[in-house]
Amino acid sequence: MGPEELFFSTTDVRGVIRQGNSVFVRVSGYPLDELLGTAHNVVRHPDMPAGAFRLMWDSLAAGTPVAVYVCNRTKAGDHYWVCAVVSPLHDGFVSVRVAPTPEAVDLVSEVYVEAVRVERDAAAAGLSRREVAERGAQAIVATLATYGFSSYEEFMHVALPLEISARGHRVSEAHQRSAATGDVASVLAGTGALADQLDAMVESLATYQALGDELADAAVHVLDMAHRLEVSVHTAQQASALVAEKSPVLSNVARVMAQPMTDAVTALAQLPEDFSRLRGDIGRVRFQIALTALYDEMAAAFAAEVHDGVAPASSLTAVPLLCDAAETSVAEMAAQVEKVNGDLQHVAALVSEAGTLLDDFRRFIGQWRHLVLRHARAALAEQVRPIDEELTTSWQWTEQLRALGRQASSAVVRFDRDAAHAHLEAVREPARRLAAG
Known part of the structure; x- marks a missing residue:
């Protein structure tokens, strides 16, 4: 074979x-x-x-x-x-x-x-x-x-x-016939045009699939950092208790900053499920593209066989059926593209929300750090150092996640369903004429 x-x-x-x-x-x-x-x-x-x-x-x-x-x-x-x-x-x-x-x-x-x-x-x-x-x-x-x-x-x-x-392209090109004329040439031109459109879709989806993978990776790191920052909050609360009599304001700030940290972790915990849905919807689009490409290639193969004299023109009765199957796939593809675009915008909004909540937490812990410097620098030096390290690392990953979120916000998967339909019509009609005549 x-x-x-x-x-x-x-x-x-x-x-x-x-x-x-x-x-x-x-x-x-x-x-x-x-x-x-x-x-x-x-x-x-x-x-x-x-x-x-x-x-x-x-x-x-x-x-x-x-x-x-x-x-x-x-x-x-x-x-x-x-x-x-x-x-x-x-x-x-x-x-x-x-x-x-x-x-x-x-x-x-x-x-x-x-x-x-x-x-x-x-x-x-x-x-x-x-x-x-x-x-x-x-x-x-x-x-x-x-x-x-x-x-x-x-x-x-x-x-x-x-x-x-x-x-690969070498396979689809194997069914093209530069010497073809008339309706056979029309069928092959239509299949070639649809193949080009699908190839462009594959390239754009590869970009968005990579973006989805990067988002998922960054989200895992940020969620891990957030969980560790939760530990830092407890550390800050325990450290503040050591100097509560001398500096009660430290305990107050440490207690208040626990809530925005909890909110941030809750928001970040939702991201993996949303990223999974994004990747799943991209996978469905890729499947529909592959499905359509296969039917398109099969139509080209029938036309090539007729041109080569390997099969009678009556074999082209199969081509309109392939076009019908491809039309169904194109309709599903269009619906899935809409879902992917919606996923991208939803993910971007969630990333932005999580970043805002983390910023709120940082403001509180920044206040707490400033108060430590003023009231208990020597007493709490050992407790503060690991908190500072966690904050620095989490900030770097959060900024990366936000940058990826901005990419998702501006990303749009484009699919011209009308153009795909026109390409399929350019295949279907000449195939019917050949099969009938």
Whole structure:
């Protein structure tokens, strides 16, 4: 299976194959007439855990696309791996598969071995087929958690963009045909224009994803500093008690400054959850971009095959379906972009609020430090020194967090949905004419 090749198929809601392309035929070893009208599990490998398909069908039943790594079996009994992307479409499903990276296959193989073991134990215990599959799905999610993924959704939101990125520009360029004319040229021009738009989106999102990671890192340090400053407050209160009779004002200030410190810690403690939501929404946009790019590339591959004489013009009946699937993905992408922009503004506001609360605390502790210098410098020197060190370090991290917050405040992810729609129309209409004529 070449790196530039793409499997394609459509099925009805029961998984019975309606369409397939030349790559599916060649790699599976089944003639097209044997595939059509047959359940897609004709190529299922016995070593595949049922849990992987449970995860897939659960997503599709919810009306959402899914990416899943699958080991299939050829007619001759050999096996091959694919990264399969499946989307609900009209009265069935559309699927595009790519050759996965070796690193992904290594990881997923380990995950699936554990799932198969769990499923065999469940079957031996007399559980039903559905219960066995559910146990397998739970095992897959649990094993992925050991690799740092909080859910299967998070895993596929990371995995699919990496697979598309690994294919690179050389793959999409492999389907362009400079000598093409007429409607074939129009289809290829439309797919190329959409690919360029998606590439620009990927670049901007990489910047915002890096910003989100930096914000999360800075927030962890600032929250840690804040917790340590809370300890400093107690230290200041204890130190003030030592000289309470001589300088009661120190105790009063030390008592009052505890509240803004508590407020700051409370505000900072909210940030990790908000940063997690930002990264999650960015991941969803990246997934939708990868999904759209894959459908776009598949449309280009069909047009290239027709140009090369490898496939008849009638094969282009699949292209409008791909455009429909891409339109759904584009709509979801637009909604997710709005969420990311809202997340960025929300995060910026929270960072600003936390910084203001920390500034309030610093003013109080600054007053306390000034009073120490006036009334108890010698008596409290040992207690003051670690407080000063914590304040200096926390100020540096707080300033870094605020600078990142200002970046988030001015950040805007731009996506022109109308332009994407126009590119898809430029693909859909000439493909329909070619298929019909």
